[in-house]
Amino acid sequence: MRKGSLRVSRWLCACSLLSSTIAQSEAQQFMGYSPRWYGPNANPIPEVREAIIPSGLQLHNSLKYQLSNKDKTATLFTDLEIPIVSERASVRIYGYGAEYFHWSQESLSRRGLGSASEKGFVVGDIYVQTRLRLLSEDAGWKPNVVLNYTLKTASPKPIANEHMRFFDTPGYFFHLEVGRNLLSPEVSPVSLRLSGHIGFMCWETVQKQNDAVTYALALSSQFKAWELSLQLGGYSGWMKHSYGAEYGDEPMHLTARCSYRINRHLTASCGLERGLRDYPFTQLSLGLTYTSPFRLFP
Template identity: 30%
Template sequence: MKLKLVGLIILINTYHTYSQQTDYQWWNDLHGWDGISPFEKYLYLESGRMGPNALPVPEPLYCLWDSLNGFYNLLQYYYTKGERTYSIKNSFYYKADRKVALRALMVSAEYFNTNADIRDFRAARTYEGRGWAVGDIYVETHWQIVQFDKKLPDIAFRVGLKTASGSRVEDARYTDTPGYYFDVNFRKIFSAKTFTYQIYSMLGFYAYQTYKTDHKQNDAVLYGLGGRIKNVKWGADLHMRGYVGYFGRYDKPLIGSTEIFYVLGKNILLFRIEKGNTSWPFTSFQLGYSYRFY
């Protein structure tokens, strides 16, 4: 009886393993699976070979904390040849005291549709190349170092943590690995009769864990530069941001962003267009709504 039970268990396990190999046989043949290694080792954890929200470039800081406190929501559409992505991004910003602020953000829902070329370029495993995903949670702490000094620019220091909470790593949507970044942000304000002008910049370090045995972490220099103009109701923002890793041509994203926004009391409406290089080959159109509290 025991021998029959052991035989049945072996038969079930053999069938299960064979079924899995059959389901992914197209992937095994295409990417030369060795029959032993986990599929993650065949993925390319680089911004140019994953979905648009997998390894995002942190945005430079530009505003006074008093005007940032609130809830922020973005409807995002990403386009590149062979792929369409629709996502919802949510964030919460809170000034804990005069010197410290906290921020949490994530992509709460994402729908993607890729063709076979993009699917195979990223070594994704869903044959249809489409589906739903949930993004990573990011947590940031901001420290205000200098503010309202007549000679020096405003200076803020940020530390961010990328959690491994995103789904669909098998489709190269998120990495399922932790990461972190820290940067120093500078801002200078120039006021006129009607408008307020800002010039701001960012310089820091960005790193995330990979599945490579020879390079278990990708280290990158993080940077950004931008300008902002606003009056009581309307405003516009133009900036560029990016980071430079050392893996190759697909881990050096550079993104240009143009935004217009309208302020109505505690509410903000915005429209944003973003365009990236080879390491982030997407064009993005975004609609945002924010509610600020004091």
């Protein structure tokens, strides 16, 4: 009798442990790996590159500041693009070198985080991208068409994932970029360019792989040394449809950016990014871009 009771007791303990493990795993799956629950730079919406590969090296550095009181974030962002062949192929490396964050008490409570995760410095992800021009814009109907493929590294420090700032998992995406001048700078003092991209994004989560369609549309205008651009973009994953609307893997944003060319090497810029869906962040950025004629091959 005692042996039977002991077996039942062990069986109940095993069931309880299994249930707890499944529940914890489901909670992690629900909370994890979507921009609604992590920091603003965990899985950012890819920006439009106007389907233009530069003729020379471009190095951009900017300071991004998240304006919401629920998540105060300051980030140092670095972006380096080196042409392999001028205007035809390039390699781009960009990432988040350092991020200071400060969760509010409400944000900590919603995410089940302790006071130890309230604030701190973390190192973010690095992205490696290759870009190849498939079609060249001409005086007729043809636009510029560029194919890019991007790999995302996992966060270099586990603490970035523990504080729910960056995904500690790899991912990748590829885009087909299309762009064309509506008003050419050669024939008009004010140029106007329409561009966008469509593609596929994939990233690992706790147990499964999330796949998403990515999209973006941008309009940019240039007058003398000034340039203004507007972009609407986002991506749509499948997990929101399985785990509910709160999962939050269908972010969308609207971005406005203004830049001024100081000289032929330096350009200053400022931008404002506003989340529209599943992206509860508003980020202000101030940046400086250095350009040079350097390329790997003529």
